[in-house]
Amino acid sequence: MRALTVVALLLSACALDARPAGVVPDPSPYEAELQRCVELVNQYRATIKHTPLQRSAALEAFAAKAAANDGRAHVGHQYFRRTKGGGVSFAENAIPWWPMASVGGVRGALEQGLQMMWDEGPSGGHYRNMVARRSEIGCGIFVNGGEVTIVQEFR
Numbered sequence: 001m002r003a004l005t006v007v008a009l010l011l012s013a014c015a016l017d018a019r020p021a022g023v024v025p026d027p028s029p030y031e032a033e034l035q036r037c038v039e040l041v042n043q044y045r046a047t048i049k050h051t052p053l054q055r056s057a058a059l060e061a062f063a064a065k066a067a068a069n070d071g072r073a074h075v076g077h078q079y080f081r082r083t084k085g086g087g088v089s090f091a092e093n094a095i096p097w098w099p100m101a102s103v104g105g106v107r108g109a110l111e112q113g114l115q116m117m118w119d120e121g122p123s124g125g126h127y128r129n130m131v132a133r134r135s136e137i138g139c140g141i142f143v144n145g146g147e148v149t150i151v152q153e154f155r
Contacts, residue, residue, distance in 0.1 A: 030141040033106050034060065037139035037152065040111065041130055044118045050131055059138025059153040062086045067142035071097055071149030080153075089138075089153035091129045093117055097147040106141060109148045129154055 028034055035055070042052040065086075069079035080092040095113030103109045117126035132154065140151045 028064075028141070030106060033110055033141055034139050036107065037110055037114070037150070038137055040114050041137055041152070044114070044130060048131060051135075053137040053154070054135060056088075056136035056138045056153075056155070058088045059136055059155060060140060061138070062088050063092075063138045063140030063151045063153040064142070065140070066092065066094075066153070067140035067149045067151040070094060070151065071142040071144045071147065080151075085153075089155055090134065091132065091154040093126045093129050093152040093154075095148075095150040097144070097149050100143070100146050100148050106143065106148050106150075110141075110150055113150060 038053065038055045045052060062085075066077075066079040070076055074097055076094050076096045077092055080086075080089065085092070095109055098109040098113065100106065100109060103112050114130075117124070117130060120127040122128070129152070134154045136155050138153045140153070142149045142151075
């Protein structure tokens, strides 16, 4: 009986995603902003002659979960701390639950937030994460009502 239940659960789970193998899921509604996040960090890094970071799907997936968790909880870095970086991230920056109306939406929050982090300079933790000797980055965006939380993960 137990084996039959397990098989039934597995079959129903497979039926939830009826896309043929190899079909890519729909892109994020914030695909342009996710790409912009990576581009901006790399533009900042280039000003001090640091190599660009590669966009990572694994870090991006983790960042999306972190942004959703922290945006709902209104607790910065909660997901990162609880999961110890999920086995994929070594460092995290966050733009927590900014009111979109006052910053011009998701893109405004992204651009203003990253500028603030960069402006911290070498004594700032966000800046240090952006310039550290890492090779990959992933960004996540979560919109909750009129607020946006943006998270960057690095490795």
